[in-house]
Each structure stands twice: as structure tokens, then as C-alpha cells.
Amino acid sequence: MTNEFLPPGLALQKADERIMTLNVGPQHPGSGHMRIIVQIDGDYIVACDPDPGYVHRGEEKMAEYRNYITNIPHLERPVIHDSCNVLYPYVLGVEDLLGIEVPERAKYVRVICSELNRCIYTMYWLAIYGIFLGHSTMFMWPAGDRELLIDLMEKISGARVTHAHFVPGGVRNDLPPNFEEVCLRQVNYFEKRIREYAAVFYDNPILISRTQDTGVLSREDAIRLGVTGSVLRASGVDYDLRKKEPYDVYEELDVHSNVMKEGDSYARSKIPWLDMLESCNIIKQALEKMPKSGSVRVKLKPNPKGKGLNSVYKRVESGRGSLGCHIVSDGKVEPYRLKLSVGSFRNLIALPYLLKGEKLGNMPSVYWSLNYWPVEADR
């Protein structure tokens, strides 16, 4: 059996006694639910082979056996911390297929939920980034401050994570009474807290000297490899779907996309933090411009397009970059085919390029700065 038919890690290689093969993961504190096969020569990484698929759940195939409404709870499972954003393109796509116009207030509620979820996800990501660099305070602080926004989402949807709040035709429930004041207060406090992180984390000289100029992804390579989201913007490409292809009410809001030119681990880790500050700004704008009353959900009607294959592709800017959903409908109550195109998997492609020639000590910081969520990449 030649090498190309064997799965990675089992392939026979020319023996070189200087090179040691390390299986980082899946049972490793620095891997997540996946395996990275790393070959090291001394302290330098010679080759790196990410091996996702450990938590593959067949979400796409499962979606073909459930109708459009029962698909909602399980489609948000890939990233439960970012569940509104994962569901967003699916809901937009179903609305497009049915030709429904969503009420104005529901659009604003969706934007608020989406930005809150982006912050919740990014805080979780930041906590893990902190512990990957051995900074235990940066693990505990975001994990604790995340509760503020989780409480807000619980007030809106009744669940701390996996909200299942977006439905085709709007959102499931209206906002609770007095929500605007509570939300503004908590978001203001949250913004104040995350600004304090700079003093202990982003301006920390040890952190800067560890992550600067490591795992540099140039602008050309970033475009060529097809990375998205914060990784792309850290390499100097101004590409934010909230600005480039505004969905719902993003075009009425003043969205600023954060771009850094360095393309190293430090820039990649700072962009999500800047995005969180921007999200707070968007939430405040949305709270101001939102219609104070009105319907948040329209009643669904039978498919007006009838039999025959119709397809739609919608994408949104999630916490990990562009997240697309391709739905093919044949007029039945179940989708004929559903495909999720996720940012995590696109960003993971860059990992072998970035880790080649790096030191082993840089592996966790480069790996996690790619804003990669193993469960989402496997779907």
C-alpha cells in the first residue's frame, strides 16, 4: 500500500532519527477536539498535519431528514456559543426561498442577538487563548465577564446557550419588557471590562514578545489560501460581510471593520477583541434605532414556488468569519440538500503553512489565533 492511500499519521515515512512525530490531541490540553500531527526537529516544527473529523456529527445529512423548523435546534449545535450566528444564514435562506419579508423590529432584534452572540463566542475564544499562553487570569476574566451577555441572551430567549431564537419569518419571541435599559447598562459595563483586558493581556510585554512576528500570514497568502474573518482582516484585507454584503439592517448601522497589517499571531488575536468593542457599538446603535413596538414574526405560508429545485446561498459574518449556508429545496417540507460553508475550516487550511519552521512553543498561540472551532469545522 503506497503512502497516498493511507490516512495521515499512518503513512510510512523515511526514517530520520532527528525528527520526532508528536500526536497533539485529541486527548491533549492544547488541541481541542482534533489531532495535529506535528513533526519536530529539536524545538522546530518541520511539518504539521491537522487532522479534523474527530467530532463529525453529520449535521448536513441530518438536515435532509428534518423539516425546516425542526432543523433549527440542531443546526446551531456546531458552535453553541455562537448559535444565533450559525443559524443566521439558514434562516435568511429559508426566508428567501419562501419570499417572506421580515418585520423591521425583528431585524433589529436579530442584529442585537447576533452581536451579543459574537461577543459571547469571542470571550470564550479569548479565555482559551489566554490559557494556551499560560495566562490563567486571562482564562478566568473572560469566562466570568461572558456571564453578563449570557444573562442578556437568557432574558431574550430563555436559554443560556443554544437559544434557537431565530426562526424563518423573524424571531421566536419579542424582547422582554424593560430590555433596552438593562441591555444598555450591561453592555456599557462589558465594554469597560474588556477595555481593561488591554492592560493585563494585550499590552503585556511578554505576550507581545511571544506572539509578534510568529506565524506571519502575508496578504497575498491570506487571499490565496482563502481564509476568512479575523484572520483575513489581520493580514490587511478589509473584508467584513457586514459591510461588503449587508444583510438585515446592517446597512443602516455604522459598522467599522477592524483591519491590521501585520498578519502575525498578535494581530490575529487582537482583531477579535477590537471586534467585540465594535459589537458593543453596534448593539448601542441598534438599541437606539430599533422600532419601539411592532410584530417580530410573520406567519409562514406554503411554499409559493411549488415543486422543482430551488437553491439559495446566504452568508453572514460569524465570530469566525464568513459562514455560508446553501439550501436546495425540492418543494417538500425537508431541504433536499443543505451545505454549511464554515469559516473555521477555511482558517484551518492556513495552519500547516504557518507552523512550518516555527518553534514548538509557538504552536498553541498560532493554532488558536486562527479563530478555529473544531466542532464547527467537522459539522
Next chain:
Amino acid sequence: MSVIAPDFKFSKFIQSLISDVVWFVLIFSLIGFPIIMMVLFFIPMPVIDGELLTPFLAFTYLADPSRTLPVVQAFMETDMFRIMAFPGFGFAALLAAGTIFVERKMLAKLQLRVGPFYCGKFEGILQLMGDGLKLISKEIIIPAKADKPIFWAAPVLFVASAAAFVALIPVAPGWVVADVDMGLLAVFAVIGFFPIVTILSAWSANSKFPFIGGIRALFQMVSFEIPLILSLLGVVMVTGTLNLSEIAASQSSFPWILFLPVGAIVFFITMLAELERIPFDLPEAESEIVAGWLTELSGMMYGLVQLGTYLKLYAFAALFVVLFLGGWNGPQIVPQFPMEIVTNGLELGPVTAKIGGLEPILTQVITPEMINGVLMFVLKTVGVIFFILLPRGVFPRIRVDMLLNLGWHKLIGLAFVNIFIALALVYAGVLGPGGLQ
């Protein structure tokens, strides 16, 4: 029937009480009693009223304090007491246990969480005991391809080296286990033993992550030992001795940190590296190499290494106190004992309460100076330990190349600057003979 509160039976309760008593008596008579007798045979028994106390009559004079206290005093003057209890292992282990508790609570407060809370009535103070019991009761798993004798021996050797380090630390005037004239050299010898134990443990596990961790530990310890030794030469120059007790005694008016701050800073940083504390915890870097050289250790083997680590932490902090902060020197805040009450007894109306045998123990062994010295020493050591623990909440881990760069380029240079400062102070006559101290 509830699962939480099963049926209560009085007979079973009495049965359990009796079984407890039986176990207590059995353990005491089989282990405790022989130990007491061995101690009594070991120590030189005192002579009271021209009569030599014999260990065979031990239980007859337990009730008489004028006979018990001289035995206690004789025990406190033995080497066994020094090694096992006061300046040696027991004292250090107590401080190390306190360090673990303070570290957990302090770090928890820094990180806006609670920390250990439920074990023990007050703020989870018994958490460490619970963890220790857990580690003891866990199964010890040895990797199949490990070099078993060395793998077994390494944790024990680690604790032994740490305990040897503790033995060299003078706590109060005259209270040191091993008062060697070449004390500082002995300290360097013991510190040089830690990398060997680490690499033995790491290599004998025959596993990849411990091996990488062991190599890292070797890099780190060897490259930081040189600035560590150089940074202490300044103190040796101004005192002219290698004996740790004499170095501590020489700082009766000023601690050396006032004159040699550069050396103190270099020593503190190298100390963090030798202790594998954050930001220098590369050998145990969790997200890169699981737990480094501790990965394959399980159960009480891991517990022993942790015990050794914290003993080492105490010993390094104490060494910093002895060399730079003046050891036991400090203002006398412990008042003198009321000796007339001790010698003449306390008159309580018609009765005079007097404990015979108390006077020699208070004038010869537990003097106010000794208590004050220990108090000063402990206060300073706790302060240094606090500053050793603090970076864990503030800094991320640094990388191997940055670590080696720091050790070989910056710290060695600073250590030489410190040596020149010490030389200048001695030759200018500020310190040394005819100088300030």
C-alpha cells in the same frame, strides 16, 4: 427509604464507635507506642535529683511536669527533632502547605473567583488535606516501557533533594539542621542536583512529552544556575564567609538588599526559573507538552513531586531572606517572659502554682530571642513567597529561546555588574572591616 439519610440503628452506631476505639488503640499500641519508646531510647535522658530517668518508667512520670519537661527539653536538643520537626522538614512542610493555601486563595481573588471553599469550615482550609488523601488513594500507573527502578526513585529523590536544601537554612540563631562552614557551596551543590533528578524522571518514563519537558527543564536549570551562583558572589564578597548563619548574623544593622539590589533582582528572577514558576514554567507548559516531565507521574508519585516543589519554593524564599533580607534580624517585638512567675510560681490565694522544669526550657531552648527570630524569619519568608506567587496571575509563559536569551545575555551581565558593585563597596571601605558593618 431515602438514599440520603439511610435508616439509623443505635446498635450499628455503638458498633461503629467501638470499632473506632479499637482501631485507635490498635494503631497507637502498634505504631505510636513503639515510636515514643524509640525516641526515649534515642535521646540522652536527663538526670533529676541525682536519679537518671529511664525510658522503662516513661508512663509513671508522664503525670509529673517537673519530670516530663526535662525529657521534652532533651528531645528538643537532639538532632532528630531538628531534622524532623522544627527547623527541618516539619516546619518547612507546614509553611509549604500554607503556601499552597495562600496561592490558591490569592490567585482566586485576583481572578474574580472564590477558590477552595467547601472543604473545611473556614474558606476551604482543609482542601489540601483532601487533595493529599485523594492522591494517596489513587492508583499508580507506570508506563509499560518505563525504566521502572529509576522512574520509582525519581520522585523520592526529588523530595530528598528539596529536604536537603531545607536542612541548610538557618531559621534563628543556632537553629539550623546542618550548620556547615561551606553552607552556600552546599546550597549550590543541592541546586545542581535538581536537573539531574528531573531528567532522570523524564527520560525513564520513556514517553515523548515528559522527554521534551525534561530537556526543557535541563536547559532552563543549567542556564539559570550560572547567573544564580554569580548573583550570590556579591554577598560572599562583602561578608567574607560562606556560612549561611554568619551571613544572616552579619546583617544585624542593614540587610544586603540595600547595598546589592541588582544581585537581589537577578537572584529573584533566577529563583523563579529554578522553581519553574510562571512565567518560566516551560518544563510543565500545559498547552504545549501536556504536563511536561510530570505527565506520566500518577497518584502519590505526583503528590511527592508537588511536595518537593513547594519545599523547594520555601527553601529558595528562605535563602533569599537569609542572604538579602537579614534572616532572623529585626526589631525585638516579643516581650521577655515573666521569669519570677516561672521560678517562684504564681500565687493564687492560698495555692502557689509552680511548674518545675519550666525554667531551663525557657532559658535554654525557647528563649524570647529565638521566638522573635523565627517570627521575623517567617514574616520575611512569607513576603518573599507572596512575590514569587504573584507573577502567576499576571504573566503568560515565555518561550525557550527568550528564556535562554534572558539567562545567558542579560542576567549574567547584571550579575557581573553586581559583583563590581560589591567590589567597589568593599574597596571604598563602605562595607567590610572598618565600614558600616
